[in-house]
Amino acid sequence: MLRDRKAAREALFEVIENQMKADNPPETKQTYHRLRAAGYSHRETMKMVACVVLIELNEMVRDNRIYDEAGYIKALRALPQLPWEEDEDDLA
DSSP states (O other): OHHHHHHHHHHHHHOOOOEEEEHSSHHHHHHHHHHHHHTHHHHHHHHHHHHHHHHHHHHHHHTTTOOHHHHHHHHHHHTOOOOHHHHHHOOO
């Protein structure tokens, strides 16, 4: 189980690194640098961005839809607030 989680995390981190290398979307790299400048560690930053990647992938599968770049970018820009925290704010 631990090995599976580690492999999943490494795969998500690879997606993020590939996005940053390709500068596609550029908001991934911008978000990474913004969070690092705000004092988050490399690992904390990667985990937050990975949450956004994972949620987008999950919603694509769940809703049988294509990648929503605008929604993905919106979620990146909201970090460090995580997407599920936004839902909690709506309930208050």
